[in-house]
Amino acid sequence: MTTVNIDIVSDIACPWCAIGYARLERAMKELEDEMAFNIEWHAFELNPDPSGDGEPILPALSRKYGRGEDEMRANQSQMMAIAHGLGLNFEKLQERHTRNTFDAHRLVKWAGELGKQTEMKMACFEAYFGRAENISDASVLVKCAESIGLDGDEARAVLDSDRYADVVREDEARYQQAGVSAVPAYIVNQQYLISGAQEPDALVRAFREIASES
Template sequence: MQQIKIDLVSDIACPWCAIGFARLEKALKSLPDINATIEWHAFELNPDKNMSKEPILPALSRKYGRPEAEMRAAQENMIRIATELGLNFSKMQQRFTCNTFDAHRLVKWADTQHKATAMKQALFNAYFGEAADVSNHEVLMQCAQSTGLDKDAAAKVLATNEYADIVDADIAKYQHAGISSVPAFVINNKYLISGAQEPSQLAAALQQIAGEASA
């Protein structure tokens, strides 16, 4: 069995990050001889903690300087891709912009109980599937509870600045490394795969990297 480590840099508010992870899972299922350890790392698309919430389509239109209809078409394409992968993106176009810092803190807490991936997936589902506000502490506590974590314990984490330094360090580390868009997959602390690549492309890259590592 070949071992690889995948550091996955992503944001909860990034639809391609949810798609990218689903594609990674599919790639890894096609590689039974590779055992991958996955560690999630924080990135913020909207780092302003005091940002005003705005409907996603006009927000994206302003950010990218493109017509709202074009943004809607791009979102519809992502919904199609996500649905084919079994993801719930049913309310993707009804969501609002939001800051994800506290959500990232909760992922770090979940990681101490080996639930980081489950927590991340619950957050993706809440944001894209339910158009929930993933900066809202009640929403975050419900996501924690849905993964089998203790809701009251999650509330205690959210009521403090616990794990904030770890999230800040994550963001600073990968920005310093030159990562400016997500998802980004750092393999064995050496190789970078950017973007939500197709499962076949990911599988080929991972197989090559694992082979080089074992050699």
């Protein structure tokens, strides 16, 4: 059995990161008799500005990409269809607001020490894309922690402190310096970079190729 280590650089506010992981899960399932996978999540902020209350996602995307809101709506609808096919809840994708995810990343790091890093990430995706909740709000993040069986008071204590802030900043700086400028990005065995939300069959081929070279 070959062991494959995957460092995933992603943001909770990135729909393609949720889609990418769902596709990765399918690839890992197909390879479960050949390979064992270790996953570690790393922080990236699409919206690093913590000030303000966010803005509706469609005009924000329209301004960012210099395209009309109708085109952005169509793009988001396409993502919703892809997500639905993968079993993801993207029901409120077009109703969300832009959000800063720094505190959410801190809580993901905390959950990682308790063996629930991926579960915390998935709970945040569900809150943001499925329910359009404010994932920069401490109460929402505490509920996410509780939904995966973690202690809400402990989660609140982390958020009320500056714990894991340095870890998140170091994470972001390390991968930016390594040239990661878009997410999701997968660093396989600390050597190979796979960019974007690749289809499961493409990931299966990549992992088999990497395993044959190791």
